Amino acid sequence: xxRGDRWQGLSDxxxxxxxxxxxGMPTSDEDYAFLLENRNSxxxxxxxxxxxxxxxxxxxxxxxxxxxxxPGTLQPMEVPVVSWARAGAAxxxxxxxxDWQKTIFTMCRHPRSFGIEVEGDSMTPEFRPGDVVVVMPExxxxxxxxxxxxxxxxxxxxxxxxxxxxxxxxxxxxxxxAYPPLIHDADDFHWIYPVHSTTRVxxx
Numbered sequence: 001x002x003r004g005d006r007w008q009g010l011s012d013x014x015x016x017x018x019x020x021x022x023x024g025m026p027t028s029d030e031d032y033a034f035l036l037e038n039r040n041s042x043x044x045x046x047x048x049x050x051x052x053x054x055x056x057x058x059x060x061x062x063x064x065x066x067x068x069x070x071p072g073t074l075q076p077m078e079v080p081v082v083s084w085a086r087a088g089a090a091x092x093x094x095x096x097x098x099d100w101q102k103t104i105f106t107m108c109r110h111p112r113s114f115g116i117e118v119e120g121d122s123m124t125p126e127f128r129p130g131d132v133v134v135v136m137p138e139x140x141x142x143x144x145x146x147x148x149x150x151x152x153x154x155x156x157x158x159x160x161x162x163x164x165x166x167x168x169x170x171x172x173x174x175x176x177x178a179y180p181p182l183i184h185d186a187d188d189f190h191w192i193y194p195v196h197s198t199t200r201v202x203x204x
Contacts, residue, residue, distance in 0.1 A: 076105035081115040081132055087148070088155040091190045093137045108196040110136040115199070116148055116156070122174040123158050131200050133158065135193035146195040147172075152188055161192065 080098040090096040093112065104115045115132040123146075127133065133148060141147045147161040149172060159172035159182070170189065172182040 076107055077109065077113075078103050078105050079108070079114050079134065081117060084117055084119045084156055087116050088150065090150070091152075093191065104132050104134070104199055106134045106197060106199070108134050108136065110139065110196065112137045113196060116158075118158060120158075122176050122179040124176050126175050127158060127198060128200065131198050133198050134196045136196050137191070137193050139194050141192050141194040147192050148195060149192040150190040151184065152190055157182070158195075161194075 081102040081104050082096055082098060086097050096114070098114065106113065106115070113134055113136050115134050118127050118129055118131040118133060120129060127146070133146070135148050141161045141163075143162050145161055147159060149157050149159060149161070149170075151157065157172055159174060162171040162173065163169070163186070164171075168186055170184050170186055170192070172184070174181070
């Protein structure tokens with residue numbers, strides 16, 4: 001098996017970025033968390049010395065923050081909620097217009113996170129029309145996890161994400177069995193953002 005395919009396979013199985021697996025350089029919160037938990041064996045990735053030093057500084061800072069934190073002080077963050085249509089009109093995160101008249105509170109700590117109202121029934125019963133999913137721009141999506149994806153020739157989709165081993169093909173699956181899987185080349189997307197959490201609105 002080519003070396004690149006082995007890295008991609010590890011990336012898929014571990015839920016970590018391909019960059020971490022192939023170069024030892026973390027690019028996401030999941031990467032840092034994994035390396036912090038396994039920092040004694042970080043040489044497995046042949047990580048450069050600078051990465052190890054950065055991880056040690058990050059770990060020391062995290063410990064200080066935990067020691068100084070008072071239980072219950074972590075507060076929800078208010079993020080904008082974007083309509084499905086407005087999100088579908090944007091080709092990049094910067095182009096997504098934020099509707100600050102509607103916001104939602106979330107425990108997601110990603111600084112650029114935002115919510116999108118769910119439409120349609122392709123992801124029922126787990127995701128229902130009117131629910132709000134909070135997404136994390138620039139985070140690496142994980143296999144078999146929900147994402148919101150923007151296709152270049154179509155609108156926005158809430159689906160279950162699966163990347164092929166070679167990274168060239170993306171399968172978007174629905175939870176509702178009435179909807180067949182959608183298979184696309186990786187280049188067919190403007191963006192794919194992993195879903196952090198879902199809020200169900202029972203009263204508007």
